[in-house]
Amino acid sequence: MALSSGSLSTRWLRTFRPVAAPRLRLVCFPHAGGTASFFRAWHQHLPADWEVSAVRYPGREERIAEPDSTSMAELAGQLADALTPCMTPRTVFFGHSMGASVAHEVAALLAGRGATGPAALLVSGRAAPHRLRRLTTGDLTDEELQAKVSQLGGPGAELLLDPELRDLVLPPIRADYRLLEAYVDGAKAPAVDVPVVAYFGEDDPGPTPDDVRAWAELTTAGCEVRGFRGDHFYLVPHEAELLRDLRERLTALG
Template sequence: MALSSGPHSGQWLRTYQPVAAPRLRLVCFPHAGGSASFFRTWPRHLPADWEVSAVCYPGRETRMAEPGITSMAELAGRIADVLEPQMTSRTVFFGHSMGASVAHEVTGLLAGRGAVGPAALLVSGRAAPHRLRHLGSGDGGLTDEELLARVGGLGGPGADFLHDPEMRDLFLPPIRADYRLIEAYVDEPKAPVVDIPVVAYFGSDDPDPAPDAVRAWAELTSAGCAARAFPGGHFYLSPHEAELVGDIRERLVALG
């Protein structure tokens, strides 16, 4: 049964090339302002019996009319509610940037409930929780232009849309909600140490987070942590998609 068939999951999850009885499920958590479709091409780099699903946050794609969620506790809790009854096959979480924090929090929530959790946690472009720092925007009160400059400076997919006034009106609200969540999360209690392997990826030219802040994820697992850098900045994933997903495949096969 594909992961997207559980209660309310059609709203929260998008599954690309569903597999009837997947040998492994990879659940992906997008970056701030990002959407599930960022991961739509990943299945082409993975075995045919692996299934890729991606979380669809409120305020984007088919959920554009919904307000964004500005609380990590609420966002992670609602995702955990959807995933908990569906962790029937071996599952691994991958999160990029803000998504890495969301994936970590969902992992902690599942463990706290005594529920089945992921077999591994893959984080990307994100400092370890205890190494996070404020972006300087306080409660998310950046002006539209300041927020656009910050997002555009990261060079992520869809950044060009923000120069179109009509598209900007659509994309700015969820981006602002995500940035408010990020800022508030810095000062919140974080998920505890996990007992599963962690792999931390980052772009070698990404100024924030710094490499040592990414490698600090090793301090939050009792099951070992590996780190790998790829050439590029915060969105190194786009030009190095095949190489990154190939590395993920090899590591997960090695884990058994």
């Protein structure tokens, strides 16, 4: 079903503050095990005529009864199908961690189809695809995976301490990590013709600053990089600061 330029809320997307005719639409892609709710307060820091939507991955929240995606190609392809009817020249993608890879793959798919792509690609807490390292988490026990996820911190990490909640939270995390392991093994690192902004936490135990700067090798439209104090989830304590930076950059797009 084709969607108008009005408010966007679908099976794949959740919109937190619908805007009838948004001047800019920000589509956010969550991290591994993450949910659309991670971005629920972002609109409060952005202009009233900007609309913020977040991707709803299967296997969690409203889609908890659906099977998790098993490959990046499957997930990115379904999202490209869902987004194509509602893309405008003023749509921007933001992805954190796994979400950065998903957003990049969707942008590349849209370009390959000759469809309208994002006006900018904002990636966070993620090495460029050709600099990714294998996670090797597929054979971890629940306790070992829990410990690994807890090291990264972030919202919801405390849920893993409750046995009943852990049974709900851990399966999508494991599914996403398996998806990422397969993706790293076969990542082709497609280039995109849109400006890229790469954000990272200066104390992130994952990607190094050089890994993040390598996004510049995957765009023909320029790449800027900014670091924030903090770990992998630097964007939680620095939410207002990050969105102020994002707002200034996107306003400059025209």
